[in-house]
Amino acid sequence: MTKEIMESAAERSSSQQVLNMAVSSFETLSALLGLTAYIEPALRARSAAAKLPAFTLDQVSEHCWVDDCWVVLYDRVYDVTRFLDVHPAGADILLESAGRDATSAFRGVGHSQQAVDALLQYQVGVLVDAECMWPASK
Template identity: 45%
Template sequence: MPTLTKLYTMQEASEHNSAGDCWVVVDGKVYDVSSYLEEHPGGDDVLLQATGKDATDEFEDAGHSKSARELMESFCVGELDTSDIPQLEIISKKQTNYFSEKLVDLSKQYWVVPVAAVGISVVVTFLYLRKK
């Protein structure tokens, strides 16, 4: 009979953020590392800082060994429910071109003001020096 995996939202996982109750999320899995805080080679503060967010990048950047990854599985309490995570909007190339065209249009519009200010100051300076 297959084991049912409990799903947790990021909000639920982030509520476990103290030394006595510490959960971290790595690669879509939720781990209760409360009992491992004092044994963690990087210190308990590293794990406490990883709560409330997806800590996959930090975990991978630390270069954990195969045995560390195997040990981590013993702390797994469930998986992250990804149905409530907002999806990023993919911007098409047409939209990107539209935004860049708008930016170019704005920069064309607003070059007049600084050029006019410089032109006026040159004319005023020329007239002032000519009167002297």
């Protein structure tokens, strides 16, 4: 039984490695070719994200203030407090999603790759596995 569990864990970890390699090869190739392909944030290989703390949606909801504003995008947690004043569409639209999952609002606008890249600097964590909706995002 223990052996089966270990084998299944090893299989899962090696398929994750293959997936990460495929995504990062695609990103490297795109960079080399100078392509500006829009890479869905949920599909990005983010090994660094694994080291960030995990929060529940309940914990995120405590940060719903103008001076302490977190949002969830693609199962990742962002502290956008210092971004409120520089968001091109203003602070109010972001504050509507303060402390919540803002993925569909973010997608609905059709943000550019530049906007997606801007996200990186604000990430403070990930959602706990049980509350993730985007399985490929870790």
